Each structure stands twice: as C-alpha cells, then as structure tokens.
Amino acid sequence: MIEELLDYIGMFFVLIGSLFFLFGTIGLVRMPDLYNRMQASTKTTTLGVLSFLVGIGLMELSWLIKLLIIAFFVVLTAPIGASALARASYKHGIKLWKKSVVDKYKEGKND
Amino acid sequence: MISFDFTDPFILTFLLLLVCMLIAMIRVLLGPTTPDRVVGLDTINTLVIAAMIIYGAAFDEVIYIDVAIVYALLSFITTLFIAKYLEGGKL
Numbered sequence: 001m002i003e004e005l006l007d008y009i010g011m012f013f014v015l016i017g018s019l020f021f022l023f024g025t026i027g028l029v030r031m032p033d034l035y036n037r038m039q040a041s042t043k044t045t046t047l048g049v050l051s052f053l054v055g056i057g058l059m060e061l062s063w064l065i066k067l068l069i070i071a072f073f074v075v076l077t078a079p080i081g082a083s084a085l086a087r088a089s090y091k092h093g094i095k096l097w098k099k100s101v102v103d104k105y106k107e108g109k110n111d
Numbered sequence: 112m113i114s115f116d117f118t119d120p121f122i123l124t125f126l127l128l129l130v131c132m133l134i135a136m137i138r139v140l141l142g143p144t145t146p147d148r149v150v151g152l153d154t155i156n157t158l159v160i161a162a163m164i165i166y167g168a169a170f171d172e173v174i175y176i177d178v179a180i181v182y183a184l185l186s187f188i189t190t191l192f193i194a195k196y197l198e199g200g201k202l
C-alpha cells in the first residue's frame with residue numbers, strides 16, 4: 001500500500017523533472033544570446049535534476065542515499081560552473097544582446 | 112539480448128531524455144561562438160547523468176549510480192578548465 005503510494009509520488013516527481021529538462025533545452029535553442037541561453041539551461045536543469053533524483057529515490061528506496069549525494073554534487077557544482085563560464089566568456093569578449101538594458105559587470109568596473 | 116518494453120515509464124522517460132539531448136545538440140552544432148557550444152555540452156552532461164540513473168533504475172543495475180557520481184565530478188572539472196582556458200589564463 002505505502003510502496004504503491006511512494007511509486008506514484010516518485011513518478012510525479014520524475015515527470016516534473018523531465019518537463020524541466022525539456023523546457024530547458026528548448027530555451028537553450030530559442031534564446032537570443034549567450035547569457036540568456038546560459039540562464040535558461042542552467043537553472044532549469046539544476047532544478048530538474050533535483051526533482052528527478054528525489055523521484056527515483058522514492059521509487060527505489062535503497063538507492064536514496066547515493067542519489068542524494070549526486071543531487072548534492074549537481075546542485076553545488078552547476079551554478080559554480082555556469083558563473084565561471086559566464087565571467088570567462090565576458091572577458092573573452094562576447095557581447096550582450098542589443099536589447100539587454102543593464103550590464104552590472106561593466107558598472108562595477110567603473111567604480 | 113536486451114528487449115525494450117516501450118510501455119515501461121522508465122523507458123519512456125529515457126527516450127524523452129534522448130530527445131532533449133538531440134535538441135541540445137542543435138545548439139552545439141550551430142552555436143555561433145565557442146562558449147555557446149560549451150553551454151550546450153554542459154546541458155548534455157547533466158542530461159547524461161539523469162539518463163544513466165533512469166537506465167539503471169529500468170534494468171535494476173546499481174553500477175550506473177556509481178558511474179553517474181564520477182561523471183558528475185568529471186563534468187564539473189571539465190567545465191571549470193574550459194572556462195579558465197577561455198579567460199586566457201594559464202592552465
């Protein structure tokens with residue numbers, strides 16, 4: 001009884017996670033410049049992985065510890081990697097989209 | 112011979128993740144600059160981790176989980192090294 005209930009809750013979480021993956025990859029293709037693409041893909045895949053791993057952990061309870069370790073790694077490392085990549089590509093000379101209105105990095109340098 | 116049961120929700124999710132990887136591969140192929148391709152590859156890395164885990168759950172193999180832990184760490188290190196290279200510093 002309780003295992004069936006956990007199965008259904010886990011499937012719901014896995015469904016939410018895979019929808020996040022789908023929307024993130026669509027945003028990766030459709031967004032206009034590098035920084036928009038980066039935030040679309042990174043935010044959605046981080047949240048998607050968290051939901052996905054919790055869902056599978058609820059379905060296979062003996063794997064829950066290892067899955068939480070992976071979720072911890074991904075949630076910790078994906079934003080660090082993305083911010084390092086954004087800073088590096090700004091210094092590499094990638095321009096913002098022409099309709100972007102604010103550039104905090106440049107403003108901070110002028111102070 | 113492994114037979115795939117296409118009504119299994121695990122297999123359906125796995126196929127959805129493969130479709131996501133193909134969509135991200137479009138960005139890797141036509142991204143105008145190098146950092147665009149790197150962002151695409153980063154997304155594909157995260158998708159590969161999720162796909163490994165769902166494959167392990169579908170066929171009840173625990174070894175895929177261990178592989179996914181190592182893969183997550185290595186993909187993070189790869190992204191940091193590429194960022195360092197783009198910034199123009201010494202490796």
